[in-house]
């Protein structure tokens with residue numbers, strides 16, 4: 001049985017959760033943050049070592065300005081205060097994504113959170129913010145070009161990712177029923193398992209992570225080889 005070491009989550013359905021309740025989309029995102037905290041606790045309880053969550057994609061800038069601003073405010077004002085308290089749980093926060101384009105204040109709060117949690121070792125929480133799989137690969141190749149590399153290999157490309165020390169994702173799950181990757185972890189998902197769940201993100205909690213782990217253990221991974 002393969003261990004679930006690295007779980008990736010596409011946190012979808014905040015808007016639908018809010019709409020069902022006649023609330024503004026922002027209320028869905030705030031509730032989504034609460035779920036994230038429960039899920040982090042669940043992941044620690046289940047012995048998961050790495051958790052990568054898709055918070056904002058390189059395509060999410062197309063959303064209405066008010067929604068983008070709200071999400072940026074969450075990253076600026078909430079992560080340092082709330083996710084950092086996860087420090088007491090041993091959570092190490094890492095960033096994944098393009099810095100360019102993010103507001104200074106958000107970067108400052110995020111960097112501070114990363115620095116202050118760097119010694120924690122129970123769970124690595126990778127926040128994918130202004131992240132896109134295409135951008136990740138293009139940035140890595142550009143870094144190699146700047147170094148004068150004439151021919152790339154998959155290993156060289158991966159070595160230029162934001163956090164090359166983090167192992168590839170084992171299981172990518174998505175909430176809210178849609179079945180696509182939406183530019184999430186394109187390179188590292190080559191052999192990850194995929195799971196799609198109807199439950200909207202704000203309805204996820206610790207129990208869902210138990211279910212996810214059980215589902216993963218039913219999979220047979222072969223990585224292109226034979227069983």
Ligand code: FPP
Nearest residue numbers: 011012013014015016032033055074075078
């Ligand atoms: C997708 O739901 C969700 C997002 C684009 C944002 C996810 C962000 C959070 C859960 C907040 C995380 C916050 C911090 C501080 C880490 P959607 O809006 O696409 O929902 P819909 O498909 O129902 O419209």
